[in-house]
Amino acid sequence: MTALPAPVRVQGTLHALQVPIPYPMKTVTVLIDTGGPVTLIDTALDTPEARTAIEDGLAALGLHWPDVERVIITHHHPDHYGLAGVVEERGGATVQMLDVEIGRGERYWHLWEEWLPGHIKHMADHGLPPGLLESLERDSRRTRDRVQPASRVQPLREGQQVPLAGTDWEVLWLPGHADGHLGLWNEEESLLIAGDAILPRISPNIGLYAYTRPDPLGDYLQTLGKLEALNPRRAVVGHHGPVMEGVQARARELRSHHHERLDFVQAEAAREARSAYELSLVMFPRDLNVAGRRFALAETLAHAEHLRLLGALARTWQDGAWVYHA
Numbered sequence: 001m002t003a004l005p006a007p008v009r010v011q012g013t014l015h016a017l018q019v020p021i022p023y024p025m026k027t028v029t030v031l032i033d034t035g036g037p038v039t040l041i042d043t044a045l046d047t048p049e050a051r052t053a054i055e056d057g058l059a060a061l062g063l064h065w066p067d068v069e070r071v072i073i074t075h076h077h078p079d080h081y082g083l084a085g086v087v088e089e090r091g092g093a094t095v096q097m098l099d100v101e102i103g104r105g106e107r108y109w110h111l112w113e114e115w116l117p118g119h120i121k122h123m124a125d126h127g128l129p130p131g132l133l134e135s136l137e138r139d140s141r142r143t144r145d146r147v148q149p150a151s152r153v154q155p156l157r158e159g160q161q162v163p164l165a166g167t168d169w170e171v172l173w174l175p176g177h178a179d180g181h182l183g184l185w186n187e188e189e190s191l192l193i194a195g196d197a198i199l200p201r202i203s204p205n206i207g208l209y210a211y212t213r214p215d216p217l218g219d220y221l222q223t224l225g226k227l228e229a230l231n232p233r234r235a236v237v238g239h240h241g242p243v244m245e246g247v248q249a250r251a252r253e254l255r256s257h258h259h260e261r262l263d264f265v266q267a268e269a270a271r272e273a274r275s276a277y278e279l280s281l282v283m284f285p286r287d288l289n290v291a292g293r294r295f296a297l298a299e300t301l302a303h304a305e306h307l308r309l310l311g312a313l314a315r316t317w318q319d320g321a322w323v324y325h326a
């Protein structure tokens with residue numbers, strides 16, 4: 001077995017650890033602040049490999065699970081939230097999320113049995129074929145098994161100051177990739193803890209799912225504007241990090257990427273009325289596994305719905321699915 005990467009110092013007592021996840025991004029960033037209160041930011045999916053990596057990372061800093069007093073979660077996705085309940089249980093750590101995100105996590109992980117049928121219906125209504133719907137249920141169950149949600153989550157509010165690494169950080173609301181995606185901003189150091197709100201090598205998935213806010217792409221375009229104005233010197237990112245520079249340029253690049261895709265979806269739907277799934281096959285023509293095809297559908301749908309809300313496209317219910325057209 002190869003040695004696990006050691007924690008890297010980011011700022012003062014704040015360290016970043018690359019924790020393995022069984023997804024194409026390979027790792028997720030978990031931050032450890034050894035200054036009081038001892039804090040984890042994000043927790044990775046619950047797998048034996050991730051537990052070992054975090055345990056070893058804590059040990060390298062002279063800490064153990066029960067020493068963790070606080071867990072801050074950037075957003076409720078499984079690769080960031082998975083071990084929150086375990087850390088809570090081991091030493092009674094307080095788990096915190098942005099207020100907007102708490103209900104999302106609650107529905108997703110605690111009310112999972114009720115959430116699943118709505119999720120499946122949403123994907124079917126937008127054209128996901130029956131064969132892919134079957135794997136959707138199977139994969140969702142497997143993911144659910146790898147998430148230990150916290151029993152109690154304390155809300156953080158946009159604009160609030162949070163003490164971390166011996167200084168105060170401002171809580172930011174960065175919606176788009178997740179409705180209640182949180183950022184932490186240290187103005188003095190021009191340092192942003194960004195989670196998946198911006199990533200260096202991949203475009204964060206902006207998907208319209210059952211129960212999300214109606215226009216995640218519109219939310220995300222505003223978030224990109226916010227990040228561009230903030231212009232951090234460094235950002236700690238959820239994947240392909242831990243640290244990236246050039247956030248302002250990357251935000252501009254991602255905005256033009258989404259504008260190109262909007263033009264593409266509008267032209268394709270105007271050429272021939274189609275479901276979001278059919279549109280996703282032309283927007284993402286390459287070979288994708290079933291999970292990739294579902295992300296592609298949700299991402300295409302976010303673009304189609306953004307255009308519909310702007311009045312640039314219409315949709316009609318036809319043969320058991322929504323089709324988008326001029």
Ligand SMILES: [Zn+2]
Pocket residue numbers: 075077177196
């Ligand atoms: Zn995410």
Ligand SMILES: [Zn+2]
Pocket residue numbers: 028077079080196238239
């Ligand atoms: Zn992620």
